[in-house]
Amino acid sequence: MKHNIIEKIWQQHLIKSNSGFPDILGIDFALIHEVTSAQAFQQLADKHIPIRHPERLLATVDHSIPTRDDREQVHDPIAANQMATLRNNCQEHGIKLYDMGSGHQGIVHVIGPELGVTQPGMTLVCGDSHTATHGAFGALAFGIGTSTLAHVMATGALLMHPPKVMRVHFEGELAANCSAKDMVLHLIAQLGVGGATGHVIEYTGDAVKSLSMEQRMTLCNMSIECGAMAGVVAPDETTFAYIFGKPHAPKGQQWDLAVEHWRSLTSDSDCHYDAITAIQLDSVKPMVTWGTNPAQASHIDDQIPKTAHSHDALAYTRLTGSDQLAGTSIDWAFVGSCTNGRIEDLRVVADVLKNNTIAQHVTMYIVPGSEQVRKQAINEGLDAIFKQAGASFRQPGCSMCLAMNDDVVPAGARCISTTNRNFIGRQGTGSITHLASPLTVAHSAIHGHISAAMTNTINQQEHCNE
């Protein structure tokens, strides 16, 4: 029997399959954060059910924490209560918590991989839809709701029907001014926001194999934006090299055993997929969203498509169908989130900002994905570059990705952002969001309007395509 990678991981974790019932799937690891976990702890307490495997849980604070330097002072009493609740729950149940100042605090989807917790072939869940990020390692990782989290905490397993599998095959080569962010925005624009509902996506093709782990994470991260429950890239030497030596990676003989197992996690040739999509990369240019969902995106210098469907979206983003995205004036630029808040992303931005200053009317926030990323950026001198360019380099967290803390784009202001959702009001009531790659965001910040790097001048930031 030929199997794809998802079927292989599913089989390995299938505890029971009983007709008329959902499958019981074993879960290796769960990540938790302050916004979606409190009610799960409460549900278990109400039922007097203990947590079965506290050692298979890892907690951090990210969603509602401030990113000011004095962030320990949480002014919002309700957010402070959420954090206090998480701290109490972790202490009471013996769950590892990477709190602010621990050296490893950060966005859950950034710290899992950097700690070596995320490993190929594992099942990993979190009360957060962007758990798909971890699929970059060949893990089956997906977002769950709070009640399902309670199931996992109580039993180490959950109830679920096997997903369908879609293969997304990237063909051709990506232009130098494009990145995984442009690949995935292009895909979402093609599939639509519900185009992969019910599926896990496996990303294949040479263009995917040649991506770094950080880029693969960006790709898998946004799988949910076309409806997929997860995205997966088969593990390979790049994956193993990234994991090797990470704090919680297997060591010594364990490492050899692990790698041997991980190597078996590839889709068999001629295996079955429920759907297949091919994407030609040669024609992909830097992508920017123009509407109010991530599928409403186009090439930076194309005209915005004018359809009946886009009418309300364009009314909100105050653009018209004949406009070009390039040249649209911006007020804010944001770099961060679990999509693009890792060290490579910050390096790309620093490369553009070096010896440049951001436009006077633009406010730019650069928020590292974790304390580790921040530390690394400082070690490399990136913070000095950000500062000299006029950007605010902040403490790690989700920040302006969902604007649950004080980091809010003001009503009516236009923000170009490396995040993953441009829903109405996502970055603050009345705010307008344009999703783009770190490279495009950095160029736009300098110019004060949406603009991308030209292909042939990728490292000469003084020449820009406007």
Next chain:
Amino acid sequence: MNKITHIKSHITPMMIDDIDTDIIIPAQYLTQTSQSGFGEFAFARLKAEPDFVLNQALFQNSRVLLAGDNFGCGSSREHAVWTIKELGYQAVIAPSFADIFSNNAKKNGLLLVTMDATQCQHWATTATKKDHMCHINIASQVVTYQSTSHHFDIDPFFKWCLTHGQDDLDYLHSQLPEIKTWEQRQQKLYLDIFGGQP
């Protein structure tokens, strides 16, 4: 979970596609640590518009929400389901639903009925009169409105939980012996990431 076998109510027509979880309950209201207290912030942005369906007296006390395609897309927040339930809804009818939202709905006894877009649209246009009652029979998986009936699919296990008022966590918990057997097998591979030490 409360036992539900029949739902009888007039319909709230909200024919907007891609109603995402940020529309249902914006992130800035997620700060509660309980499962309630979200209803008053439900659809906050849309509610600011006087014409919005939830502002119309006609649709108060409705138990059935009729919505557009891809309902519940976006984040995994179960708060979206809690919010809909807090508004009093027991069922949502739409052409399609996002995955995590469907899973969360099942955990909370919220029935999701998939029905084709044309039919949804058709029902929505007649739903403006309160005395038009919609009947949902969960046992026979049929929803009837005016003189049309629609047979819907339902996950058999969820149907059983719903019509018996059973909690799926109790079922899962009863399977612990088999879960333990699997864990012994799995131990070598992944289960000692923290070396058994938190």
